[in-house]
Structure formats: structure tokens, C-alpha cells
Amino acid sequence: PWNFSAGPSALPEVVLQQAAAEMLDWHGSGMSVMEMSHRGKHFVQICDEAESDLRELLGLPADYAIMFMQGGGSGENAIVPMNLMGRRGSPAADFVVTGHWSKRSYKEAGRYGSAHVAASSEQAVQLDGREQGPLTWVPPVDTWQVRKESAYLHLCSNETIGGVEFMDWPDTAALGAPDVPLVIDASSHFLSRPMDVTRCGMMYAGAQKNAGPAGVTMVIARRDLIGHALPICPSAFDYANVAAEHSRYNTPPTFAIYVAGLVFKWVKANGGVAGMEAANKAKADLLYGFLDSSSFYRNPIHAPVRSRMNVPFVLRDESLNDAFLQGADAAGLTQLKGHKSVGGMRASIYNAVPLAGVSALVEYLKEFERRYG
Ligand code: PLP
Structure with a gap:
């Protein structure tokens, strides 16, 4: 079917076949990936290779960290504010609301500081001579009202439920807010096309659509944005800890990272x-x-x-x-x-x-x- x-x-059938073939004995180690220490040489190899393959696929420079985390997109809706929102003083972030998921991000961030809607498509409009219902369109960039003092501007670049995709996104300098980096939830179109991640400060994506099984979230962050976590941020979710330990600050979702790594190789080969x-x-x-x-x-x-x-x-x-x-x-x-x-x-x-x-x-x-x- x-x-x-x-x-x-x-998931790509060849990836599932490979995972099945290696299930009981990964590369002659005598162990399943599920049975390996996350600090042992086998898993360290798997995890580092997944990171470098992903870096290659995205053309990502060294001043961006790649982290494999737990918590999904919903987890990041809290983890991002806890890490970034206080970066410029009083916690504040701006949001573009174009659907269910960006709205969830906006609401969750409000628990950690001042969350502000910079633009929203929650009302119906006339566009190109047609009536567009709520959350079926993207507000024109010249209408976005971004607060200059915000720690970041968040958008969801592909609304999985509504079916609205940003084919491009603006540089915040063009919005009059050059010090406000973009944070993008790319969960449902990650690796679906070339994206210049260096045009944003952060990108995150749950693996369970394009990149692997549920359980691992890819988090990419410009290194200068890391290290500003609010005091309430749990240590295991502080990007400074996770990045410093190459996603192994605590036990990561090892099997999910392994399968995501197989998917990265499949994307490279195709x-x-x-x-x-x-x-x-x-x-x-x-x-x-x-x-x-x-x-x-x-x-x-x-x-x-x-x-x-x-x-x-x-x-x-x-x-x-x-x-x-x-x-x-x-x-x-x-x-x-x-x-x-x-x-x-x-x-x-x-x-x-x-x-x-x-x-x-x-x-x-x-x-x-x-x-x-
Ligand atoms: N963001 C987007 C765009 C999503 O599609 C989803 C889930 O479908 C989420 C966030 C939430 O992800 P999770 O269920 O992994 O928390």
C-alpha cells in the first residue's frame, strides 16, 4: 500500500530493510544499536556520522551546531524560548501565525516571556481576486510588524495540517529588525528541498516526517545564540550542554538517531x-x-x-x-x-x-x- x-x-523501504538486516548485529559488533552504550565507540561513530552527513546535506558551516534532541516539535516550542528568549534582556519573541503549529509555538512561548504576533493569517482576505479563508495564505512580508528588541522571530515554514508552505522567508534586516534572528519550525518539509539555513538563527524539525522515526528532533542553531538559557531551563535541554557534548549530554534517542542517519545517507545517494x-x-x-x-x-x-x-x-x-x-x-x-x-x-x-x-x-x-x- x-x-x-x-x-x-x-520511510524509504531500503532504509527499513537495512535497519532490519542490522537489527541483531550492527556491523559485526555483536549488538543491536539499541543495546549499545551511547558513549561507546560504535554509537559515537553512528551519531557523529549522522551529524556530518546532515551538515553536508544542508551545506551547513561550522558556526552552526547540530543537535539531536528529544521532545519533538512541541518540546522545542518550550525549549527554544527557554534557550533564546532572554538573550537580549527581558524575555521577548515575535511570531508569524499561519496555522495550527505556529499558533501552538506562539502560545507556548507566552509561558516564558512576552510573545507577540508580528503577522497572522487568521482572518479571511481577498487575494488574486479570490476569497482566501483563515490560515490558507501567508501575510505579505511588508505587513509584518516585528519588535526590534525581540530575541527572535519564529515561523513554521510548512504547516502540516493546513498545507501552507513558505517557499522563501525574508531576512529580518529587510523587516527593520536586523538583530532579530529567524527561528524556523521546518518539521514537515525538512530535507524536502535546498534551504539556506544560514539565513536563519535556528531551525528545528521532528524526524518523523521526512527524516526518520519519531523520537529524535533535529535542532540547528547558530553558535552565538547558544549559552543564553533562562535559569529555569532544564540542563538536559540547555543547548550549551547538548552542543558541547555532541548530543550526548544525557542518553539520546540512540535508535532513532541511527535510523535518521540511514535516511540522511539515502537522501545523499538520491x-x-x-x-x-x-x-x-x-x-x-x-x-x-x-x-x-x-x-x-x-x-x-x-x-x-x-x-x-x-x-x-x-x-x-x-x-x-x-x-x-x-x-x-x-x-x-x-x-x-x-x-x-x-x-x-x-x-x-x-x-x-x-x-x-x-x-x-x-x-x-x-x-x-x-x-x-
Ligand atoms: N510542528 C509541526 C510543523 C508539526 O507538523 C508537528 C507535528 O506534526 C509538530 C510541530 C509537533 O511535533 P511533535 O508531535 O513531535 O511534538
Whole structure:
């Protein structure tokens, strides 16, 4: 079956096969990765190699630290403020709200200091002669109101539930706030295309969409932003400790890091992030192209910011939803149900979903429309 889950989601089959083959005996060590000390030479090799492969994939310079942490994107919604918010005195951070996840980040940060919405798409607007509903668009950059004294400006570059993706983001100097670094939650499109991480101060991403199993979060931070944690920050979540110990300040999620490392090697072997982008663009073009050609289905997102990873769509006749999902399951197309907060359907077409999977989905969409349209 083709798996369209938003996360945890499909992983490359060859990665799963390799993990299975090495399950009982990693490289002649006589141990499973799960059974190794996180300070022993085998795991240190696995972890350091994962870090250097990721650094290579992102073209990341040495003045950025890569940390493999626990807590997921939701954990980082608290860990980031605890580490960064007090960096310039009184704790303060700004947020761009474009969906469920950026709103969650904004709300969580408010527990640690002054959180301010610099821009929001929570209201409906007219754009390009069309009505755009709440959280289906990105506020134009020239409307963002960033406080100059903020410790950082946070945005979620791909809203997994809404299906809104930033194809680019502004330099904060252009917003009149040159000392305010960007912090980006890239959880659901990490490694899906080239991204210049050096244009932001920090990026974080839960692995369980494009980069591995649940349990590990990739955290990338410019080194000068590290070392300013609020006194309440737990030591195990203080970036200064985690970076100094190369993600081994305390026991990290060893098996998840190992599988993420296999995924990094798979991305490298398949054209790197540029190769991922070419495949992802072809998949997204195929799916959106069909949805736009049909009056039976509809994707509600403003076209220039439609996510290449998470494609929500609704059936014009919502009473057919159950029949649609049952038929999809029977056709081997799984986990297409939309998030409960927006309803409808959602096809998550991450790196590990090949074009053949999206073609199969489009064929099913056509067939269902022929039957019920
Ligand atoms: N941020 C984004 C963009 C997400 O998609 C998710 C989860 O789906 C999260 C944050 C929260 O991640 P977690 O469940 O790992 O805390």
C-alpha cells in the first residue's frame, strides 16, 4: 500500500530493510544499536556520522551546531524560548501565525516571556481576486510588524495540517529588525528541498516526517545564540550542554538517531536535497494539477504557498467522505483522512512517497469522481 500519513509517515523501504538486516548485529559488533552504550565507540561513530552527513546535506558551516534532541516539535516550542528568549534582556519573541503549529509555538512561548504576533493569517482576505479563508495564505512580508528588541522571530515554514508552505522567508534586516534572528519550525518539509539555513538563527524539525522515526528532533542553531538559557531551563535541554557534548549530554534517542542517519545517507545517494526537490515538485505538480482540473475536489490554499508535502483537499460533497476513505483503503491508499481540525482529506507526499504512489492516488481520485461525480 501507499502510505500518505502526515507523520509518523512512510520511510524509504531500503532504509527499513537495512535497519532490519542490522537489527541483531550492527556491523559485526555483536549488538543491536539499541543495546549499545551511547558513549561507546560504535554509537559515537553512528551519531557523529549522522551529524556530518546532515551538515553536508544542508551545506551547513561550522558556526552552526547540530543537535539531536528529544521532545519533538512541541518540546522545542518550550525549549527554544527557554534557550533564546532572554538573550537580549527581558524575555521577548515575535511570531508569524499561519496555522495550527505556529499558533501552538506562539502560545507556548507566552509561558516564558512576552510573545507577540508580528503577522497572522487568521482572518479571511481577498487575494488574486479570490476569497482566501483563515490560515490558507501567508501575510505579505511588508505587513509584518516585528519588535526590534525581540530575541527572535519564529515561523513554521510548512504547516502540516493546513498545507501552507513558505517557499522563501525574508531576512529580518529587510523587516527593520536586523538583530532579530529567524527561528524556523521546518518539521514537515525538512530535507524536502535546498534551504539556506544560514539565513536563519535556528531551525528545528521532528524526524518523523521526512527524516526518520519519531523520537529524535533535529535542532540547528547558530553558535552565538547558544549559552543564553533562562535559569529555569532544564540542563538536559540547555543547548550549551547538548552542543558541547555532541548530543550526548544525557542518553539520546540512540535508535532513532541511527535510523535518521540511514535516511540522511539515502537522501545523499538520491541526489541530495536538490534531488528530493525535483521529485517532490513533480509529485506536487501532478496532484495539484489534477485537483485544479476537477470540480469534484478542491484544495483551499492560496496557490503560491501550497505545500509540496501536505496536500489537504475536500470533496465538494462531504457526505461521500466515508465512501472515499473506504475505497481508498481498499485500493491500497492509506491514511488519507484530513486532520480533525480541518476535516476533508490530506495526502502527505513526503520524500519517501514516490511518484508512482502519487500517480496511484490520482488514478483513484479520477475513478472515484467517475463513479460519484
Ligand atoms: N510542528 C509541526 C510543523 C508539526 O507538523 C508537528 C507535528 O506534526 C509538530 C510541530 C509537533 O511535533 P511533535 O508531535 O513531535 O511534538
